Amino acid sequence: MLTVKYIADNKEHVISALAVKNFEAAEIVEKVIALDTERKSLKSQSDNAQAEMNALSKEIGGLFKSGKIEEANAAKAKTADMKENIKTFSAKLSEVEQELQALLVQIPNVPHPSVTPGKGEEDNVEVKNGGEMPTLAEGAKPHWDLIKEMDLIDFELGTKITGAGFPVYKGKGAKLQRALISYFLDEASDAGYLEVTPPIVVNEASGFGTGQLPDKEGQMYHCTEDNLYLIPTAEVPVTNIYRDVIVAEEELPKKHAAYTPCFRREAGSWGAHVRGLNRLHQFDKVEIVQIAHPAQSYEILDQMVAHVEGLVKNLGLPYRIMRLCGGDLSFTSALTFDFEVFSAAQGRWLEVSSVSNFENYQANRLQCRYKGKDMKKPELTHTLNGSALALPRIMAAILENNQTPEGIKVPEVLVRYTGFDMI
């Protein structure tokens, strides 16, 4: 969430910038500022009341020690009112604090100046494209036909075991998947990311820290008995490594990469766009995360984009990089670049990565801060993450784009992981 101080100091900018995200902020911003003023005044009243009480208590202590029992008891009699006073003020204070907090979590992150207005996907801006469009032979098939014919992925079996959207990968399909994971993780390690294997269920505090809770709980699978959530992305457990942590300034940036399965309920999706591997309830992904110094975060965002670009390039996939418009930008993000690869037999662009800078929006929720030697107080870090990459659509594009009459050609960079070059 945004800090109250930032909102108060940049009121007009917050309102106009959030309009780019199609968020009408004027009213809530006024409320926040008013509540904060009230909070400060209540705080000082409650502090004064408490200070008075502390002084009297000390006095009473002294009287008892020096044997002036009567005087002490007389002083004691005076405390009842003061206690009442303190209770009233602190109750009001915590009420106002809660109200303020409830408002703050409703305000989305302010978009970066480069973000253009727009309603949704259709208004995203292509900033770059690359790779070569494949020319498919006559009779080229979409991946859902290929995987069935070659028995690479079994949707019906997954449906039997679990339900729709939980496929079973088999044989070379499973090996290709594993090869991609290894390849992505190795590339991340080479780029200086520390590999971690985090839990794939998280508690409520973690869900709140990265912004999935309280608003988007419907998108996560929830184990109600233990109040734990299946992660929708490794971003959640990995970024939460730094919840309530103060990092030494010279240790920034912190770079982590993680492979995890991801779970999304995706309630309300249907139709051709979700066919085959296009949209699943469970899928695999390698995620890269950085905890960054605020002054460096946009430079780092570029580096992360370049890293992801290297992956799709090496896989030989035609891609384009989209800068998300205000309307498509997520609640918590300030700037996001989506990577899409062209799935030739479907004739569609598929989103395979989303690389975002959250500035200090998540860090404020997480209380992730850094401190330098000559800093009096710790400051919020910036947090960034990106998929590098999400597997199913990458697989779909590889299968479709690389199909030949002799079979499917495995991208060269993967052969050392698969052990075979044709499927």
Next chain:
RNA sequence: GGAGAGAUGGCAGAGUGGUCGAAUGCGGUGGUCUUGAAAACCAUUGAUCUUCACGGAUCCGGGGGUUCGAAUCCCUCUCUCUCCGCCA
């Protein structure tokens, strides 16, 4: 799952009702000494809110209670450790 023990500052570890944000040691930082380093010695070294500032308030796992006053007493939750059981 059963029984017991515990949770204090970056770490280790004292403190069982009053001046304790908390002894001491280690670590960190600055300094003295030294050609330099080590050692030794001295000083300094948590966070949050509030205030222009001085200052004030809060924090000893979380929450609640008793008391004029709680790190210290009571209740409750969470977590950790030990033993037993079960188990990949």
